[in-house]
Amino acid sequence: MDPEVRRHIEQTNWEDLTKRLLFYVSTRLRLIYGHGGGIALPGGQSPEDIVQETVSRFLEGKRKWNPSRVTLFDFLVGVARSLISHHHELKETQSRETRVLVHTNVPEDDTPGTRRQEAVDSARTPEEAIIPLDTLNKAFKRLYEKAGEEEDYNLVLMCIEDGITKSAEIAGETGLDVLRVYAVKRRVLKDLENVIKEITTP
Amino acid sequence: MASDKKDNVGYHLVDFLSDPEGMTETELDEELDKMNVEVYSLVNRVKSMVNQALEDDRLAWQEAAQANWTAALNRLQGIKSKLLNLPRAKLVEQFEEIKNAAGPKLSVAFREVDPEKMDDDDIRDIIVNLIHLENLESDIDLNH
Numbered sequence: 001m002d003p004e005v006r007r008h009i010e011q012t013n014w015e016d017l018t019k020r021l022l023f024y025v026s027t028r029l030r031l032i033y034g035h036g037g038g039i040a041l042p043g044g045q046s047p048e049d050i051v052q053e054t055v056s057r058f059l060e061g062k063r064k065w066n067p068s069r070v071t072l073f074d075f076l077v078g079v080a081r082s083l084i085s086h087h088h089e090l091k092e093t094q095s096r097e098t099r100v101l102v103h104t105n106v107p108e109d110d111t112p113g114t115r116r117q118e119a120v121d122s123a124r125t126p127e128e129a130i131i132p133l134d135t136l137n138k139a140f141k142r143l144y145e146k147a148g149e150e151e152d153y154n155l156v157l158m159c160i161e162d163g164i165t166k167s168a169e170i171a172g173e174t175g176l177d178v179l180r181v182y183a184v185k186r187r188v189l190k191d192l193e194n195v196i197k198e199i200t201t202p
Numbered sequence: 203m204a205s206d207k208k209d210n211v212g213y214h215l216v217d218f219l220s221d222p223e224g225m226t227e228t229e230l231d232e233e234l235d236k237m238n239v240e241v242y243s244l245v246n247r248v249k250s251m252v253n254q255a256l257e258d259d260r261l262a263w264q265e266a267a268q269a270n271w272t273a274a275l276n277r278l279q280g281i282k283s284k285l286l287n288l289p290r291a292k293l294v295e296q297f298e299e300i301k302n303a304a305g306p307k308l309s310v311a312f313r314e315v316d317p318e319k320m321d322d323d324d325i326r327d328i329i330v331n332l333i334h335l336e337n338l339e340s341d342i343d344l345n346h
Contacts, residue, residue: 001255001259009252009255010256012252014248014249015245018249019227019245020222020225022234022239023225023230024220024221026234026237027237028220030237031215031216032216046239047239051244051248052247052248055248056251059251059252133210133212133213135212136211136213136215143215160211160214160218161214163214165214165217165221166221167221167223168223170218178224181224182224182225185219186229188218188219189219192219
């Protein structure tokens with residue numbers, strides 16, 4: 001183990017880091033996969049599984065961290081994101097194979113209500129319960145309505161629209177106090193949950 | 203490019219909201235509590251994994267040091283065996299050669315040693331020690 005990495009590992013508050021990582025993974029899974037109710041990946045991995053696997057990969061040296069380039073939290077977030085996509089892609093490949101099997105046994109007719117269409121529908125997999133990007137984009141537009149005339153809220157949304165997602169960077173860009181950005185974030189999270197419910201409830 | 207940004211705004215929103223930066227410990231605990239996740243058993247598992255990794259690393263260092271030490275001893279033992287076959291005149295010659303080739307500190311330390319006043323076994327021991335110390339000294343030089 002690199003002595004510098006070892007020193008960081010010894011000095012890290014692992015309880016705090018684990019909680020922050022768990023918050024990150026849980027929020028991400030809930031916002032992207034939470035449409036079906038629970039917060040788990042299509043393969044059944046829970047946020048806790050992802051966090052544990054992330055830390056394990058780091059400690060086993062499977063993913064090398066350079067402390068001078070990125071903070072440990074940001075590095076672990078990168079590992080977690082890549083694990084989430086990996087598990088997702090794995091499941092997607094498996095379900096594509098399932099669909100091919102289903103398709104080969106049914107007539108070539110895509111008309112709704114036909115056996116082929118029923119077969120395609122029955123081959124739907126849990127990841128199809130993902131909140132699609134389109135829904136998130138629509139939800140984002142609705143957040144502007146929630147923001148109304150409130151300047152700080154609007155400024156934060158504009159930053160997100162421009163791809164600026166770190167609170168400190170938003171604060172730098174807008175001149176808002178970073179604590180104010182955190183406060184707006186809490187409101188956005190609450191509003192988004194309501195907006196998604198409105199959009200997805202028939 | 204601007205259109206790409208607008209198309210991905212949903213993902214940017216997820217990035218923004220999932221970043222716990224700025225959350226206090228209490229807020230974090232409250233949010234995790236709402237999410238109904240197993241926080242404390244996970245924290246304990248992670249802490250235990252970290253402690254195990256640090257311990258494995260410490261033992262790996264000790265094992266490597268032990269292996270180096272054993273290799274050094276075997277090497278010195280090999281040298282000593284070869285010296286057993288040398289006549290006294292050759293042993294004295296070897297001693298002088300190694301002493302002169304050693305670093306300045308060792309040359310000074312062994313300046314007063316007179317092989318003519320020592321028996322063959324002592325000369326062999328002192329040659330082996332000189333070689334060992336010379337290796338240690340070059341290790342120290344390398345580290346600084």
